[in-house]
Amino acid sequence: MAEASVKESTKTEDWVKLNRKPVADPGFDETVKNLTTEKIEKAVNAVLNIGKNGARFMAPLETCIHCALCSNACHWYLSHDKDPTYAPVAKVKMTLWELIKRKGKVSPEFMKQVARIVFCECNLCRRCSMYCPFGLDIAFQLGMVRRMCFILGLVPQNILDQTHSLSATLTQLWITQGDWIDTMQWQEEEVRGEIKNVRIPIDKEGAEVMWCPLGTEPKVATYHIARTAKIMNVAGIDWTVAAQDGWDSANMGMFIRDMETMQRVVRGIYDNAMRLKIKRIVLTE
Amino acid sequence: MGWKESPIETLHPIEFYYELVSTGRIKIARKIKGPVTIQDPCNLVRLRGRGEMLRYLVNETFEGPIIEMQPNRGHNYCCNGGGGGNAIGPPWKANRCEGARIKAEQIIATGCHNICSPCHNCYTSINDVLKFYNIEGHAMFMDEILAETMEVPEEFKP
Amino acid sequence: MLDFIRDLSLYNFVRGPLVWIAFLIFIGGSIYKVRGMILLAKKEKVVQPYMSFKLSLRSILHWVFPFASVNWRSRWVISTATFLFHVGLVILPIFLLAHNVLIYESWGISWWTVSEGFADIMTMIVIACCGFFFVRRIFAPEVRFVTFADDYLILAIAFLPFITGFLAYHQWLLPHKIMVILHMIFGSLMLIAIPFTRLGHMLYFFLTRAYMGSDQGYRHSQDW
Numbered sequence: 001m002a003e004a005s006v007k008e009s010t011k012t013e014d015w016v017k018l019n020r021k022p023v024a025d026p027g028f029d030e031t032v033k034n035l036t037t038e039k040i041e042k043a044v045n046a047v048l049n050i051g052k053n054g055a056r057f058m059a060p061l062e063t064c065i066h067c068a069l070c071s072n073a074c075h076w077y078l079s080h081d082k083d084p085t086y087a088p089v090a091k092v093k094m095t096l097w098e099l100i101k102r103k104g105k106v107s108p109e110f111m112k113q114v115a116r117i118v119f120c121e122c123n124l125c126r127r128c129s130m131y132c133p134f135g136l137d138i139a140f141q142l143g144m145v146r147r148m149c150f151i152l153g154l155v156p157q158n159i160l161d162q163t164h165s166l167s168a169t170l171t172q173l174w175i176t177q178g179d180w181i182d183t184m185q186w187q188e189e190e191v192r193g194e195i196k197n198v199r200i201p202i203d204k205e206g207a208e209v210m211w212c213p214l215g216t217e218p219k220v221a222t223y224h225i226a227r228t229a230k231i232m233n234v235a236g237i238d239w240t241v242a243a244q245d246g247w248d249s250a251n252m253g254m255f256i257r258d259m260e261t262m263q264r265v266v267r268g269i270y271d272n273a274m275r276l277k278i279k280r281i282v283l284t285e
Numbered sequence: 286m287g288w289k290e291s292p293i294e295t296l297h298p299i300e301f302y303y304e305l306v307s308t309g310r311i312k313i314a315r316k317i318k319g320p321v322t323i324q325d326p327c328n329l330v331r332l333r334g335r336g337e338m339l340r341y342l343v344n345e346t347f348e349g350p351i352i353e354m355q356p357n358r359g360h361n362y363c364c365n366g367g368g369g370g371n372a373i374g375p376p377w378k379a380n381r382c383e384g385a386r387i388k389a390e391q392i393i394a395t396g397c398h399n400i401c402s403p404c405h406n407c408y409t410s411i412n413d414v415l416k417f418y419n420i421e422g423h424a425m426f427m428d429e430i431l432a433e434t435m436e437v438p439e440e441f442k443p
Numbered sequence: 444m445l446d447f448i449r450d451l452s453l454y455n456f457v458r459g460p461l462v463w464i465a466f467l468i469f470i471g472g473s474i475y476k477v478r479g480m481i482l483l484a485k486k487e488k489v490v491q492p493y494m495s496f497k498l499s500l501r502s503i504l505h506w507v508f509p510f511a512s513v514n515w516r517s518r519w520v521i522s523t524a525t526f527l528f529h530v531g532l533v534i535l536p537i538f539l540l541a542h543n544v545l546i547y548e549s550w551g552i553s554w555w556t557v558s559e560g561f562a563d564i565m566t567m568i569v570i571a572c573c574g575f576f577f578v579r580r581i582f583a584p585e586v587r588f589v590t591f592a593d594d595y596l597i598l599a600i601a602f603l604p605f606i607t608g609f610l611a612y613h614q615w616l617l618p619h620k621i622m623v624i625l626h627m628i629f630g631s632l633m634l635i636a637i638p639f640t641r642l643g644h645m646l647y648f649f650l651t652r653a654y655m656g657s658d659q660g661y662r663h664s665q666d667w
């Protein structure tokens with residue numbers, strides 16, 4: 001059974017081809033058409049060169065004894081009847097080791113599979129690090145592979161879009177400042193029905209707590225805002241939300257290892273906090 | 286970033302709510318009925334060590350008992366929505382739920398309908414998993430639980 | 444045909460310079476490798492500030508003792524095998540009577556030794572564990588999937604000194620002296636290989652655990 005999902009291809013490139021159910025995602029399918037081996041080589045080596053300068057990247061590579069004791073930590077592995085291709089170390093093997101062995105000279109097809117493994121079959125949850133006898137940080141390694149894929153643009157469309165949105169507006173779902181403030185005021189009205197004189201203070205300087213919701217909250221899950229307003233008011237907290245961009249605590253850049261956007265989001269929040277002289281930040285994510 | 290400790294204290298809502306409830310700034314007026322289980326989010330518990338705070342809050346707000354998933358706390362399985370798992374979007378939903386079968390089994394084993402999942406990712410993906418495997422139950426977010434159970438003093442009533 | 448091995452000069456070379464060289468390479472290489480890794484870690488801003496001696500030790504201790512961590516408990520067969528194997532691998536060479544005699548002859552120092560009967564049993568256990576690891580590599584699907592030729596190679600490097608030592612002690616298969624020479628060659632090979640192959644996990648173990656232990660500990664969590 002376990003063997004059925006692994007089909008060794010005997011063509012020019014002998015890498016493990018996985019027999020997964022195909023999933024159509026333009027982020028993969030379209031991007032891969034424009035990739036060439038040279039482009040991949042460049043991106044992969046750029047990341048490898050950064051990695052070589054750090055112990056967090058090199059130590060696991062040189063230490064892993066291939067014992068597969070990490071495998072039963074992973075929910076993907078357990079959920080697929082212990083299919084060996086879902087084991088954490090197997091994911092590193094099929095992506096990073098392979099890329100290092102070939103010095104990045106791989107076909108776009110191969111890279112697509114790599115992207116699927118690191119984005120869609122691992123949550124970087126670090127459970128495997130709790131089960132590896134050496135405590136190797138597998139999530140960090142797979143994160144580096146995500147970084148390679150991100151440089152190539154080989155990223156699931158949905159998350160790439162959200163990252164672009166963060167990059168452009170510092171919000172996850174293309175929310176403009178006007179919409180955001182409108183939503184807050186609208187929610188304030190709503191909660192007034194339940195709690196007298198509820199306030200959602202916007203941009204209050206010197207407040208004790210700045211609350212940073214997730215972009216989805218004002219967009220599709222406004223009830224979170226209402227509930228938070230309720231809790232904050234009843235507890236009598238001196239709180240506020242930031243009016244300027246940089247209130248969204250979603251950080252998709254972190255997930256796809258877009259370090260630039262990731263840092264800008266963090267900056268955005270801290271900038272707001274500094275501007276408003278906030279004492280504490282509460283991040284829903 | 287160049288700091289070891291962040292210059293401004295950042296809190297996860299659970300830490301914040303813990304403070305509110307344990308210092309009595311929020312009083313719990315009624316408790317939600319029925320047994321409850323807890324989805325320990327990776328970022329909050331494995332990577333922030335707040336399992337006990339979470340249990341304190343659940344204990345305060347539910348009649349209980351708390352039926353733990355096995356394994357739990359720092360060893361709990363990821364909900365499969367973290368690390369961008371949800372954000373990769375709708376096309377991958379089935380793939381994601383298949384990868385979370387172990388989570389479904391965990392939930393079934395507890396037999397609970399109330400699943401406290403105090404993380405946006407867990408909340409979404411637990412609900413997806415429940416639907417995918419036709420399990421009765423619902424994920425509950427902590428602000429939902431608090432808003433429902435907390436005491437609203439007279440002066441706040443409209 | 445085996446005459447040249449019987450020749451005393453080879454025996455003397457192996458017993459003297461080769462073992463010396465092996466030890467020097469082992470110690471030098473180990474220092475070089477560990478130093479290199481620590482330097483690499485220092486380059487990374489996010490590693491050093493979080494390192495904590497107490498948290499590191501906590502993590503290491505939970506993983507060097509059998510059944511002290513969740514994963515060791517959940518796989519008791521492998522845990523037992525690994526611990527017997529490694530205890531034999533590390534302890535036995537140091538406390539073996541025959542090794543002690545050699546050191547005593549050279550330097551005039553010696554220390555506590557284990558009895559020959561016990562050493563014999565431990566050797567057999569180590570050999571059996573090698574067999575177990577070998578079988579596991581072949582038959583456990585998740586292990587086979589990540590197995591390469593060099594995994595068998597390092598297993599062999601660990602295995603050969605023990606099997607030859609065992610055979611030499613019992614004077615089986617080959618004449619005693621030849622076996623002893625082989626044993627010393629393989630022993631040296633193992634020492635040399637430790638810093639330069641993944642057998643280096645012996646050194647890095649403490650570093651990687653220290654990192655993960657400190658990191659998880661800093662996050663008010665644990666890693667066992």
Ligand code: HEM
Nearest residue numbers: 065067133521525529532533576597598601633642645648
């Ligand atoms: C004191 C230092 C050492 C520590 C803490 C250590 C730790 C470990 C651990 C945790 C494993 C993985 C567990 C497993 O595969 O069952 C392992 C495997 C292994 N170790 Fe060590 N080790 C040490 C020294 C050595 C030495 C000196 C050698 C041999 C020269 C060695 C040879 C091996 C081999 C061959 C395996 C692989 C077993 C397999 O094929 O799965 N170890 N070690």
Ligand code: SF4
Nearest residue numbers: 074122123125126128
């Ligand atoms: S970090 Fe990835 S590989 Fe490791 S247990 Fe989590 S999902 Fe599995």
Ligand code: SF4
Nearest residue numbers: 064065067068070132
């Ligand atoms: S448990 Fe650790 S050493 Fe073993 S295969 Fe997994 S990552 Fe490698």
